[in-house]
Amino acid sequence: MANGRLMEAVETLKVQGVRMTPQRHAILNYLLSSIQHPTADEIYKSLSDNFPNMSVATVYNNLRLFREAGLVRELTYGDASSRFDANMDDHYHVICHYCGHITDFDYPVLSEVEKSASEMTGYEVNTHRLEIYGRCPNCQKSLHEKKEERMS
Numbered sequence: 001m002a003n004g005r006l007m008e009a010v011e012t013l014k015v016q017g018v019r020m021t022p023q024r025h026a027i028l029n030y031l032l033s034s035i036q037h038p039t040a041d042e043i044y045k046s047l048s049d050n051f052p053n054m055s056v057a058t059v060y061n062n063l064r065l066f067r068e069a070g071l072v073r074e075l076t077y078g079d080a081s082s083r084f085d086a087n088m089d090d091h092y093h094v095i096c097h098y099c100g101h102i103t104d105f106d107y108p109v110l111s112e113v114e115k116s117a118s119e120m121t122g123y124e125v126n127t128h129r130l131e132i133y134g135r136c137p138n139c140q141k142s143l144h145e146k147k148e149e150r151m152s
Contacts, residue, residue, distance in 0.1 A: 009032065016069055022051070031084060036102075040059045040081070041059075044059045066084075073088065075093065091104050093105075094136075096134065113128060114127075
């Protein structure tokens with residue numbers, strides 16, 4: 001599935017006059033293959049062995065290019081670094097307050113909120129964003145293990 005999405009993304013960039021470099025291809029492929037919502041630094045670290053001449057600035061510049069082309073969305077949740085999501089379908093995020101892990105989830109009934117907001121306010125609504133915060137399963141497990149250690 002990621003391979004088909006990669007071909008579509010490459011075609012989108014070509015139509016927009018963007019030359020496809022090996023670095024761009026690798027960054028795009030990494031994003032489309034990832035479900036982790038990586039930061040630019042994480043992408044850079046993952047690809048730097050294969051592209052030793054690639055800089056962090058190259059990764060940032062390409063992420064900006066992909067965002068402007070409508071291929072990725074930038075997620076900013078209050079911490080210092082943006083995360084990037086190549087899943088452009090309507091979906092929501094659950095974010096761990098403790099480790100920063102982000103998990104996608106879909107809840108189609110929420111799309112009705114846009115319709116209601118438009119009807120109630122007269123706005124032409126084109127998008128919405130919902131963030132849910134909590135403690136991820138790994139952090140829950142870690143907390144539980146720490147409690148058990150203190151009790152023994």
